[in-house]
Amino acid sequence: MDLKKASILVLDDDQDLLTAARILLKSKVRKISVAHNPENLLATLAKEDIDLVLLDMNYKSTINTGNEGLFWLSQVKNKYPHIRVIMITAYAAVDLAVKSLKQGAADFIVKPWQNEQLIETLENALVEKKEFTVSTSSKAVHDDGIIGRSSIMADLQHKINKVAPTEANILILGENGTGKDLIAHAIHSRSLRSKSPYVKVDVGALTESLFESELFGYKKGAFTDAREDRKGRFENADKGTLFLDEIGNISLHQQSKLLSVLQNREVIPLGSSQPVPVDIRLLTATNVSLKSLSDESRFRKDLIYRINTVEIQVPPLRDRGDDVLLLAEHFLAFYSKKYNKLIEVIESDGLRKLTDYHFPGNVRELQYSIERAVIMSEERTLKANDILFSPIEQVEDLHPLDATPPNPRNLEELERKAIKSAIDRYNGNISKAAKELGLTRAALYRRLEKYDI
Structure with missing residues (x-):
């Protein structure tokens, strides 16, 4: 990508550095944005089309890891792997900057920088970004809708x-x-x-x-x-x-x-x-x-x-690793557009909840969970509390494999109650009830007949 066409975000808590970066890059890039609070980083990336981030290594923020830059680098690479990140570091912290390269940073630059060196570093990173985007997108999303890079x-x-x-x-x-x-x-x-x-x-x-x-x-x-x-x-x-x-x-x-x-x-x-x-x-x-x-x-x-x-x-979702997050982002974008919501980010606690869950209902259950969360959320981000998993799957998964076999009648009664609750909630609308329960219409009809509902 040509530097003139790039949108760049500079993140540092030094106001003088931000001013210098804005003056230097204003005429050389399509758009230059600056910010001093890293805790707004993911929300900014969700709202703006950013190609490259210049990220300082240390901040006076509530995240106190000793090397905050590495923490925020991992957040960006996990959520937006296509965005290139260049670390900004003081000479004394070059060892941390080198470590950041191993964790996904495109490069690092030592401050105070030489203007020509900074421009050259940005141009090199953007050339690599084009290659990176082509290769990862081809792995993650196929033309016929199969999503996954595991x-x-x-x-x-x-x-x-x-x-x-x-x-x-x-x-x-x-x-x-x-x-x-x-x-x-x-x-x-x-x-x-x-x-x-x-x-x-x-x-x-x-x-x-x-x-x-x-x-x-x-x-x-x-x-x-x-x-x-x-x-x-x-x-x-x-x-x-x-x-x-x-x-x-x-x-x-x-x-x-x-x-x-x-x-x-x-x-x-x-x-x-x-x-x-x-x-x-x-x-x-x-x-x-x-x-x-x-x-x-x-x-x-x-x-x-x-x-x-x-x-x-076809593998179950629990065996697909980080594909869970790829699929969650896909469904979030789809349902945010469908329901006219401005939700573009799943917060870190929500991501952890998704990756920790074993999804007995597989991709269908994940899709249901994200759709419901988008419909019910009143915020611009999804939090862990917004994400609820399918009640019908909880019924089927109440007892682990090594436990005493459950009483089939108890399980049937739990399933019957879950189905009746969904039917009542949607005033008899079979399509909506089936979608909530993670079933096909035909499967739900068979259960209605089985339980005489």
Whole structure:
């Protein structure tokens, strides 16, 4: 980046130094801002588009670590890794400045500085900033919406890139809320069928009577309400990708019907005897483990081999390290814009709360928590007290694995109360209640029927 196009913030508690920096840089940069209180640093970065920070090593502030500059450097690099930081230090503290380079600073400059040396240091740091931004953004956010730079997500991205261009049927495994549908869509968008239809079906929510008509279609008069011919999802996905979600929840009878179609590559609509050829690439997903699917009393092995040319395991959020904070920032920006809020920062206590939590509801629970916090907050930042986790996940996670097995009836009653409370809170609005509980509408309907609510 050219220095003329850069926005620079200088942070020092020496007013004379701030004045000198403003005079020197005013004509050389796009914008120069100065501040003397480091405790306003993160709020300033949230409000202003800053490319580079000149940061003093020591302040007379409430943060008394002995080397406050290193503390504030870590805060900036954690929250805004794309912003370059140059440390300002006295000659006697050069050893601390060198330490700051190991912790992410772009460079350091000793005061009183030579003006030419300062300009050269700024220009060098901004050249490096351009390279840094390109490399980190490509790792953190992909075009198809997958967010994460953890090593486990890098492995997942590599596997997606390997299998997407093939015609292999893919089984996507993972806990509820991990984003299996996002992975399925990414596979389609990176495949050779990306310009053709992508059709998603939640087969776990289809009743026995709807399964065939939804997937295979029907002819006029095939049953009472069949007033016209209708194509099924297989035909709608012809030449493209068909994604069957919750595949582990379909009955053995439904599995038999599905297997026949996959073997013959043709469907017979209800009310017809004429087979219709279909050309689809099949993706499936389930939260059921592969070991459980191998139980033939529950799932046909011949169908597993058909749908599982390659399996992809989507990691739970608790295994993804700092991806939690990347995702939290993404959801904060999205929901702040959606609800017209000026919230751009999660304070340090909120960040700690997020990283300390194990997220049994995975990315879906994190999304719910940030959306709720944005809606309820009346401040310009989110604090730990603003962030509440999904009550339905607390119900499911009341007992650790090594504890005495809980009474199933007690757990069911807790779940029933949580569901009823959400339904009452939203005056019977199923969509809103399902979103709060971290469930799909179909899953919530099944629970309503189960508990006779």
